[in-house]
Amino acid sequence: MLSETMQDALNQQLNMETFASYQYLAMAAYFESENLLGMANWMHIQTAEEREHAMKFYHFINDRRGRVKLAAVAAPKTEWASPLEAFQDALKHEQKVTASINRLVDLAIKESDHATNSFLRWFVDEQVEEEANVDAVISDLKRVGDSSQGLFMIDRELAGRQPEAEEGGEADE
Ligand code: FEO
Numbered sequence: 001m002l003s004e005t006m007q008d009a010l011n012q013q014l015n016m017e018t019f020a021s022y023q024y025l026a027m028a029a030y031f032e033s034e035n036l037l038g039m040a041n042w043m044h045i046q047t048a049e050e051r052e053h054a055m056k057f058y059h060f061i062n063d064r065r066g067r068v069k070l071a072a073v074a075a076p077k078t079e080w081a082s083p084l085e086a087f088q089d090a091l092k093h094e095q096k097v098t099a100s101i102n103r104l105v106d107l108a109i110k111e112s113d114h115a116t117n118s119f120l121r122w123f124v125d126e127q128v129e130e131e132a133n134v135d136a137v138i139s140d141l142k143r144v145g146d147s148s149q150g151l152f153m154i155d156r157e158l159a160g161r162q163p164e165a166e167e168g169g170e171a172d173e
Contacts, residue, residue, distance in 0.1 A: 002066040003111055009104055010116070011069045014057040016100055020093060021050035023076040027086050030079065036151070038159030039083060042137070045163050046090075053123070060119050083151065084141040091134045098127040 002010070028043035061068050080086040101123045108117035137158070144150025 002061065002064045002116070003113070006107060006111060006113055006116060007061065007066040009107055010057055010061050010066070011071070013100060013104060014054050014061070014068070015071050015073065016097060017050050017054035017057060019073050019076070020097065021047045021054060022073055023093060024050060024090070026076040026078045027080075027090065030086060031083070034083075036083060036155045038155035038157065039086075042158040042161045045161050048163060053126075056119075056122075060116075064115065083154075084138065087134055087138050087141060091131065091138060094127065094130045094134055098131065101127055 024043045024047040028040045028047060031037070031040035031043060058068055077089065080089065101120060105117060105120050105124065108114075108120060137154070140154050140157075141151075144154060
């Protein structure tokens with residue numbers, strides 16, 4: 001059984017992951033409007049991953065006999081001055097998510113809630129990867145600067161991103 005405090009915190013995280021999915025969808029739409037379809041592909045995969053993250057919280061709250069409480073999802077930003085600015089916003093958001101996951105772990109430890117602590121371990125590891133993935137794209141974008149040929153190459157590369165095989169994902173829950 002989850003404490004009321006933990007249930008609220010997990011529901012807030014569910015909302016944050018849902019917002020992330022929405023924000024990445026807005027970024028996909030931005031890139032499609034700029035005809036950068038490789039970057040849009042990257043964002044479509046990201047939006048689907050964030051939905052999976054949200055659903056992990058959904059299932060965990062239910063499995064612990066808690067109550068899922070869905071709240072309003074904030075409107076995402078929809079315009080960026082450049083691809084670099086969009087990916088920098090993505091990194092900022094991932095850093096916020098990492099801080100939020102860390103606070104949840106702190107709460108789980110404080111409450112001696114070992115099950116929640118164990119559940120959160122996957123997210124602690126995932127956030128390292130999430131930040132690194134975005135950071136790699138930012139480095140490439142900075143390297144090419146204003147070169148349209150460079151941007152074209154990055155876009156082609158990001159078109160190759162494939163969805164990750166998800167262990168313990170929605171399909172088998
Ligand atoms: Fe679910 Fe990208 O954090």
